[in-house]
Amino acid sequence: MGKLSHHEFIILLISMAVMLILSRVLAEFGRKLKFPIVMGEILAGIILGPTVLGLLAPNVFTTYFPSIGNTSIALDGIAKISVVMMLFVTGMEVQLPLVLKQGKAAIYTSTMGMIIPFASGFFIAYYFPSLFGVSDENYRLLFALFLGTALSISALPVISRILIDMNMFKTKIGTIIIASAMFNDLIGWLIFSFILGMLNTSTGEAQSVWITIASICGFGLFMLTIGKIIIDKSLPWMQKKLSWPGGILSISLGICFLCGAFTESIGLHAILGAFIAGIAFGDSVHLNQKAREIIHQFVTNIFAPFFFVSIGLKVNFVSNFEWQLVLVIVVLAYIGKIVGASLGAYLGGFSKNESLAVGVGMNARGAMEIILGTLALNAGLINTRIFVALVVMALITSLTSGPLIHYFVGKEANDKKSMELL
16 A cells, blocks of 8 residues: 655655745735735746746656655645535535525526526537537537536635625625625536536446436435534534534534535535535524634635645646637626626616626636636546636636726716716
């Protein structure tokens, strides 16, 4: 049975140290420029990966970030565990009652913000696969479903941060954006998990689709009803009797891993189980804000950097950058999401400028898009050029959402002042 040698263990520790320190330095520098933290973490990976370090010092790159061997397996395992934990934290931010409380506006916004970008992405990918370099007919349907899903989801953590920074989190516009993004992420991750399940089924590695669907429906129903009740009843005792904050941290992540193991065992990705577990945990009224913040900080500051840095370690962003492909995906992302979400908000009773503010707010993709793209790349569903285009799209939409929200909200305020003067 293979295990890390003394030398490999030293290399692993040095690699992890460099990944954490460099990603934090670049993230903090970017934060001062109002860039998303994830941008600094990805940039650290690009610098340490084949794009920069692999070009300037290939021997150093292959020594500390090898593509084969025990060290590579260990780093890959850490990255996979990190993404499972990140989806757990994302699930904790989904509050289903909030979506229902917003009524008609949330229903229209979330539905249209999902259907239109999904339909546009699916149609373009299915009928014009050559635009994306897809030549295998066997994967055309799966790729079209993936691109539709990728263009439909939003990045709830990024959107929340943007709205908090703009003091808009609890405003009418902010509440609708958050509620609709929650619904989009929930449906989007469900669809993506089924796509991965279909991909496995087509290669004979999973159970039948119907057994998988029945299993995940039963699991989701259990976790969001009986499981949620058990968690809800147990949390006060855990937070009072167990050591703080280690007790709640251990139990919550233990449940996350168990649920991830279940969905992985039935042919779906572990992220779906972690995501549903996060919803069940985060929806409890007994989970105090301090505990929620500790879990969030632990995952996003320790484990998330490993995942995002690892992206740059695997892909050469220069040789795989294709501007025509990037342009197609960016244009599709903007048009589909902004038109869909804005139309939904308008039908829900918002003014034109308020609707556009909602649309551009939901257009932020950030970390969720990158996670989705990474999983698709690892599954062989997309190639590296499409992955790079998705990463670029995620960063561009995240950077532009805040200024565009500010523009349309300001325009709405100016229009109201003009009306009052008249």
